Amino acid sequence: MFQQLVGKLPVGICIVDENYNIVFLNDFFVDRMESDHRSDYTDKPISELFPEQAKFLRRRIKSVFVLQHPSFSYWEQRPHIFPFKSSRPITGEETQMYQNMEIVPITSPEHGKLACIFLQDVTAQASYFIAQQELSLALKREHEEQLKLIKKLDSAQSQLIQAEKMASTGQLAAGIAHEINNPIGFVTANLNTLKDYAGSLISICENVADKAAQTDEKCQIFINDLLESNHFELLKEDMTPLLDESREGLERVRDIVENLKRFAIEESSGWQLLDLSETMSQMIELVSVQYKIPTYKLSCQPECVKIFCEPGGLKQALMNMLINAAQSIDKKGIVKVNVIGNEQSVQIKIIDSGSGIQEHIIKKVFDPFFTTKPEGLGQGLGLSVAYTAIEKHQGTISVSSKPGVGSVFEVNLPVIDPEEE
Amino acid sequence: MSSTISLNEDQRDALQELMNISMGQAANSLAHLIETKIGISIPKISAVTPSELFSLINRSENAYYTRQSFLGDIQGEVMAVVSESGLTEVASLLEYEAPLSKSDVEETILELSNILAGACLAGLSNQLELATNLNMPTLFSPNKASFVELNWQHSLVMEVQFDIELSSFSMRVVFCLDRTSLIKLTDTIDELLG
Incomplete structure (x- = not known):
């Protein structure tokens, strides 16, 4: 049995x-x-x-x-x-x-x-187990893809917010620029008149001083004392340069406002031809007002590089990168912008001798909301906005950096035929 | 019934000696099979809580873990912690050819655990005249969360470490007994001690 x-x-x-x-x-x-x-x-x-x-x-x-x-x-x-x-x-x-x-x-x-x-x-168990494993793998993949999508949505949303914010900031800036222009106008005019008046006053005083010798002794002493106690010699020498400097200062204010206006106005102006050399130089002027420490250099090859683009977005992108470069320098250093254009493409390099980017975070710098700035000082959107804008122009953006030495941001944009757009 | 487990000094000594002999036999068996010298540590016997057990076996990084249950007169589980280093040499002693595939590595680990756990258990059972049977070993990865959820408060563990000469390989074997088996074990030891 x-x-x-x-x-x-x-x-x-x-x-x-x-x-x-x-x-x-x-x-x-x-x-x-x-x-x-x-x-x-x-x-x-x-x-x-x-x-x-x-x-x-x-x-x-x-x-x-x-x-x-x-x-x-x-x-x-x-x-x-x-x-x-x-x-x-x-x-x-x-x-x-x-x-x-x-x-x-x-x-x-x-x-x-x-x-x-x-x-x-154990064929039945094994194949069941294998099927389960495959299923779980598929689920995992799907889940990862969904996470990616969610991240994309998140970044799209934040970019929208940023774009909206930039648009309103631009309008605000344009409005303020316009308002500032009026007082600057009359202050400049007044200063010119004031300079004339000052000239007249000085010549009156000089005449009086000259004629003092011909008067009686009492009067002579009075005039000399008066001139001396009011430091007439110093006044005479200082007044004209003071007024000239003030006028120069005002001219600079006017330039800045003008730049700001030009920069801000073309927000949603659609695709058009942009003179990159001029734009970069304007931009450097704007940035250097706020970030005075670095020395700025611009080189353009050929001298005038024009590109068909959406100026608002592209300027925003370049501006964000330029500000980052300027902010990375806290003592002494250089921010250099190289623009090289040819028939097929335009390359823009923004080079700084600043603090550099640590290796472990370099992959994250284009991620939305990633920032190394203290809380409240940066939203971590600058480079992500730049990335999207460059992507929209079918271009590429890359970064290489060495901590303590500096960083290079390189943007490559294909030349797009206006007809095709 | 109190929740703590206590062995008196005589029982502990006896058990330690029994373990010592069993482990020695286990080491001998393995040495015989792979023709190399094997060192063993003095067995440690202690009562542990689940979280203590977790930290006991989860001491080393780069390790593999196996578990294997046994049934019979005494019941429980044997866990083995197998070092990653030196594994290739040991696998070649077991006649695996380099380079090792993932399956080869897993098989080596399972086989080693099985040989050592089996030999220890067999030694202990023989000396105490208890019948036990070992089941198939499996790989597992311990995580603290799952240990917290275990439904026992205290367990008796016996721990011993094996080292293989000429290689950085080492392996720890941890025996855990359930409460009923522990009572059976202490009773048997008491009988032996007379």
Whole structure:
């Protein structure tokens, strides 16, 4: 009865002796073997019947004989020890059986020490497990893609906010510039008149001083005392340069306002031809007012580089990069802008000798909301806005930097034919 | 029944000696199989809480973890912490050919754990005349969260470290017994001590 039971067990049983020769196989094994081996397997070496994994089997069986202790093999590491077909040859997707194996030491009076191999068909579990794993991988991928999309949406939204903010800032600036122009106008006019008046006053005083000698002694002393106590000599010398300097100052204010107006007005003016050399020089002037420490240099090759672009966005991008470059310098340093144009493309390099960017954050500098500035001082949008704007112009933007030495931001823009746009 | 586990000094000494012998046999078996010298530490026996158990096995980085349950007169689990360093040499002793695939590495680890855990358990069971059977080992990665959720308060652990000469390889084997098995174990030891 036991013989029958063992024969019919839904688990493979293979018993080998210490010479690795087969002593017994149950139906599970025999049914799955090639027909010519089915009748005479007894006393044959296991390596002859199952040469595929002979080395592994020998090693494991040896370990069981030596240690007198079970040995296991799991389908995940070694799925197919015996070359058996899947138990579902028609409907299953697998062609080979997935197997778990356990070898246990046993003894018999007839054969002495034996090793018994139990083989379990785990194809169903394995394929279920594999399917689950694939599913979880697919889910993970999908999840990652969704995260990316969400990030993109986030950045798009923040850019919209930024653009909106910039647009209103631009309008505000244009309005203020206009308002400032009026008082500057009359202050300048008044200053001119004031200079004339001052001239007249000085010549009156000089005349009086000259004529003092011809008056009586009392009057002469009075006039001289009066001139001296009011430091007439100093007044006379200082007044004209003071007034001239004030006028120069006013001219500078007017220039700045003019620049600001020009810069701000073309917000949503659509695509048009932009003179990059002029724009960069305006921009440098604007930035240098606020960031006085660095020395600014501009080189343009050829002298005039024009590009068909959306001026608002491109200027914003370049401005953000220029401000960053200027901010990176806290003691002494250079901010250099190189513009090189040819027929196919325009390259703009913004080079600074500032603090540089640490290697571990350099990949993040274009991410929205990434900033190294203290809280409240930067929103981390500048470079991300620049990135999007350059992308919109089908251009590329890249950065290389060395902490303590400086950074180079390089923008490459293809020359776009106005017709195509 | 109190929730803490206590062994008296005699019981602890006896168990330590039994472990010592079993571990020695285990080391011998492995040494015999892979034909190299193996060093073992003095077994440590202690009662632990789940979080203590976690820090006990999770001491080393770059390690693999296996677990293997055993049934019979005493029941519990054996956990093994296998160092990543020196594994290649050990695999070659076990006749694996370099370069090792991921499956080769996993198989080596599982086999090593199985040999050592099996030998330790067999040694202990034989000396105490208890019947035990070891189940298939599996890889796992311990994380603190899952240890906190374990539904026991205290367990007895026996820990021993194996080192293989000529290689930086080392491996720790931690035996954990459930409460019923512990009572059975102490009873058996008491019988032995007479």
